[in-house]
Amino acid sequence: MTLLWIAIAVLLLPALWLLVAPLRNARRLHDQQHAFETNDTSAEQNVAIFQRRLTSLEAARERGDIDAERFEEDRLELERSLLEDTAVRARRPLKPAGAGRLVVPVVMVAVVVVSVLWYQQQGAEGDLVLLAVQQEVQNDPEGSLSMYIERMEEQAERQPDNPNVWSALFPVYRETGQMPQAVDALERLIEIEGRIPPLLAQLAQIRFFMAERELTDEVQALVDETLEQDPRQPTVLGLLGVNAFDKGDYEQAIDHWRRAIANIEDPDTVDSLREGIRVAQERMGIEPEETVGEGNGIRVRVALDEELAGRVDDDDTVFITARDIEGELPPLAVVRAQVSELPMTVTLDNTAAMSPQAQISQVQEARLVVRVSPSGQAMPQPGDLFGDLESVSVEPIEDAEAVEVVINRVFE
Known part of the structure; x- marks a missing residue:
């Protein structure tokens, strides 16, 4: 975790540097702006232009090119134009070069605090802790599965809303025969991730085997809910195949297992289902393939x-x-x-x-x-x-x- 925070600090350094960089140029920019405003003669130039145009307008009136009414209209237009040009030249007093310096460190602190808080809420710090636990157990000479479970259970108490904790605990509980704990972990995972077909199928499967391969009302409800969302869900189809096989309905079992195989990528699971199909075909009196799973x-x-x-x-x-x-x-x-x-x-x-x-x-x-x-x-x-x-x-x-x-x- 120390390396993680060092990495975060390294990433924050460029952002803090960008915040500080304007302060280094503040004095130079202030002097340049002050010199510009001091030497600015645009107002005098506008007045000179106004006077030349007014002189030209008066000469035109004296020659009789325009009457008095037209002269007044054009003179008012010149005066209006002069007011507009000189009005925009009014400037606010130039602030000192050091004005606002105290805001920068406040913003820098705010950036660091917000970044850390955001990472704690949205980052993967919890997952990194889980990875560290796994590596620690693997590298421990006395490391064991029971030690791994104990450490992960500690993380479950510290990170109860982290789905990766429960997705790691569930299969370990199942493999070690701790079925009630496996169900609890899986149900907790479903609460976090939602009632999605893969998780519902896993829950139906484990409850099915806990009920000694009986399709209870609870298991049937889970099967129906899963198939309603995903009719091709392979775990549920495999479960239904086992149930049909136990009842002697080998044709139905083969049908379920074939449909499950079509949606499974794990070769070990495919081989297991094909072995089940081979046995079912033998029970039906159909000569099975000599090398099921190949061909x-x-x-x-x-x-x-x-x-x-x-x-x-x-x-x-x-x-x-x-x-x-x-x-x-x-x-x-x-x-x-x-x-x-x-x-x-x-x-x-x-x-x-x-x-x-x-x-x-x-x-x-x-x-x-x-x-x-x-x-x-x-x-x-x-x-x-x-x-x-x-x-x-x-x-x-x-x-x-x-x-x-x-x-x-x-x-x-």
């Missing part, structure tokens, strides 16, 4: 054309399908979703296969077809909306970039 596929970003948005409802079914180019095989991969989830990104790989005999890894290119079905039927119906994309390369999922399919046509 080729396609990442697809699906969007709905705004001009067609009024023709569908949020709960209409969306079928995202990959087919072989020749059209000789059954669908290679199918993912179901809802219109409310669009736009969304999904992964089509062997875990989304309908049959072991027709898998996306068996082809080098595939045709993508995305269809919105109000009836929810697998076969296209007149009035269904769809979009497609021809000849999409099938490549390793880890390296695949999402291709975009826009639902922009009506099936006749």
